[in-house]
Amino acid sequence: MAATDVFVIGGGPAGLAAAIAARRKGLRVVLADGNCPPIDKACGEGLMPETRRAAAALGIAIPETAGREFRGVRFLSERFSVQADFPGQEGLGVRRTALHRLLVAAAEQAGVDLRWNQPVTGPEMVKADWVIGADGAGSQVRRWAGLDRIRNSSRRYAFRRHFAVAPWSRHMEVHWGDGCQIYITPTGSGEVCAALISRDPHLRLEQAMARSFPRLAERLRGAEPTSRERGSTTSTLRLAAVARGNVALVGDASGSVDAITGEGIGLSFRQASVLADAMAAGDLRRYDAAHPRLAFRPMLMANLMLVLDRGRALREMGIGALASAPLVFRKLLEVHAGA
Ligand SMILES: Cc1cc2nc3c(=O)[nH]c(=O)nc-3n(C[C@H](O)[C@H](O)[C@H](O)COP(=O)(O)OP(=O)(O)OC[C@H]3O[C@@H](n4cnc5c(N)ncnc54)[C@H](O)[C@@H]3O)c2cc1C
DSSP states (O other): OOOEEEEEEOOSHHHHHHHHHHHHTTOOEEEEOSSOSSOOOOOOOEEOHHHHHHHHHTTOOOOGGGSEEEOEEEEEOSSOEEEEEOSSSOEEEOOHHHHHHHHHHHHHHHTOEEETTOOOOSGGGOOEEEEEEOOOTTOSHHHHTTOOOEEEEEEEEEEEEEEESOOSOSEEEEEEETTEEEEEEEEETTEEEEEEEESOTTOOHHHHHHHHOHHHHHHHTTOEEOSOOEEEEEEEEEESOSEETTEEEOGGGGOBOOGGGSOHHHHHHHHHHHHHHHHHTTOHHHHHHHHHHHHHHHHHHHHHHHHTTSOHHHHHHHHHHHHHOHHHHHHHHHHHTTO
16 A cells, blocks of 8 residues: 555544544544445434534544434433533534544545555554554554553443334433343434443344333334344453554554443544644644543543442432432533533
């Protein structure tokens, strides 16, 4: 492959954002991905207000018409529910494929040399001053660069599917059940995305709904599925370092937060900006140093939320306490939304 200033391996949200950010610094950028757009992936499809701001800061336009706005988050357990609105801007539910199309268009417009259907199978294929590994959670670049020293990690399993039904709420809903959660994001005026997350690789959406979420099952009864069920893992992963020599990792390749936060894409956008600054300054150590700070808040929020996943009593007590003190829930949401 041709020599360039920056070579990005992986064209998901992180790779495309990193490529756009590097182009904005005037660097020549080649991006290769083994798949063809629009690339789909199991995702909750919620863009938090901060994610929308991070996209705008990179010059990426994600119009409201691409999906459906939601004004906050609602937690529901067997007995309690509590909700709060984001301060200021709303979140946006967008189909993953629609988001990918928008990101690809923004990268084309920025002048990124995009090479689809081109898997990178070894480091010798890449000639560039800087190499960005944006090849997702199972990153090979991480291994090639010797960056696979893991500080801590835990894994859960996820399935997502869309249903043709008018969103019944202006909030993204997180339904808490025994050992699992389903979150519902409105993605259009006549569609919602349902994402199940659990520690059981065999638990599927329909089964979980029948077992633990009768109210949700009732809502979705008779609604036609508008996508096939797509599975994935979601990890909490922290690496000892995310840059070495001329190689840096971004997005899920660089570590990840549990999907329950709805933060993965926004985090990768923020990493992309900082990484571009570091490349322009000729020093990836700046990015390596800033990376844990960027991930700190989402990690903290994920840990807090996952306390509610430690059994029925704790969950009902926690959500019950938040329901009786909605101001605390609102403050937590404000922190989560980066206010
Ligand atoms: C169930 C679930 C729900 C989620 N919900 C949300 C949410 O609501 N909001 C949110 O912000 N985040 C959410 N996330 C997190 C978000 O989906 C991820 O953080 C995001 O997809 C990471 O993007 P990425 O570009 O790093 O990786 P990916 O999207 O995995 O992209 C990696 C790309 O690299 C390519 N690739 C891999 N290997 C190679 C190779 N050798 N050569 C070339 N190309 C290669 C792949 O084809 C792929 O296109 C969720 C995650 C899960 C699992």
